[in-house]
Amino acid sequence: MNETRGRMIRAGIVGASGYIGGELCRIVLGHPRMELVAPVSRSLAGRRVDGAHPNLRGLTDLTFKAPDDAPDCDVVFLATPHRETMGMVAHWAGRAGCLIDLSADFRLRDPQVYERYYGAPHTAPDLLPGFVTGWPERHRKELAEADRISVPGCMANAAVLALYPLTAAGLVADTATVDGRIGSSGSGSGAGPMNLHSERSGAMRVFAPTGHRHEAEVAQATGLTVRMSATGVEAVRGAQVLCRAALTTEVGEADLRRVYRDCYGEEPFVRVVAQRRGLYRLPEPKILSGSNFCDVGFALDADRGEVIAVAALDNLVKGAAGNAVQCLNIRQGWPERLGLEFPGLHPL
């Protein structure tokens, strides 16, 4: 039994100066059952948290801590880079009862697949089985007892949420083509010539025409053969995926709607959006900025016997920090929406 369920818990965030780390700081500071005690950053140790994250001015006087100066916590979020995180997990696991990893290092069950997509051998394969995938809509029961959680990638999460109702219903069984679009925050807070405003502004950069890394996660979660491309678009936040797949049987729009409604009708953060009228008839990331919702919709290409599943989310929230806190809420037995009620902005 998790003894922290009935009390405030002490939270640490490693990699707290990055964009995902900043979103974790924002959500944890506003969460009624968590106290942020360890915002950890090697590069900004000793500097004020609201210096790196000015939206938090007036909400905290905390300064970033060096890893060795961080106190023990009840939960530690790892918002640290892929390939580096697997080397630090054992250390942080000894400092917190619950570890929630937002890097890619514990998402893929097969270390050989990891090496193929991330270009380096996995250095902690023995720890892989101990992680539960942070996918509340599918693994709620396992998350309730989990001490190690691996949060999915943003576009992978969107694609899986879009495709899962179809695979679960047996309507899609072979191959899916996933086309992802993502805002500039998806490439992190590191500077570089590729991220200059003069280069990014107005660009629709096809940065992964084939074999985007999240392809492996979507394949693992759905059992489908997945072909994924991705484009960086003129937005700071937001991710959207269009997933095209052949249908195994002839269905109508009403059948598809029923499949999605049955799957997500009771979900607190997944909404079925496939409307005949309105400003945004299919999932649109713009109106989800800052929120933990993933909107999921569909269109039927009846002539070709194909379905186009669409999903959108905020890559930093439901695609990372918000989903991590949703997983923690489940683990703690708290209301799943706790600290995550913000509905997004319109207009924006």
Added chain:
Amino acid sequence: MATATCPSCESDVALDAASRQHEIVECADCRGELEILSLDPVLLALAPEVEEDWGE
């Protein structure tokens, strides 16, 4: 209050007591605009809609 089935998505559509023939109502699920063709029995049909066209 009468209930009918949306001809587009097959969700239930509730009509209030003041509903009249040829009135346009909205399906809460697919947001389709539906014309009330008749009230007894209740019969709904999709109203014409404006397509989105952003550059075809």
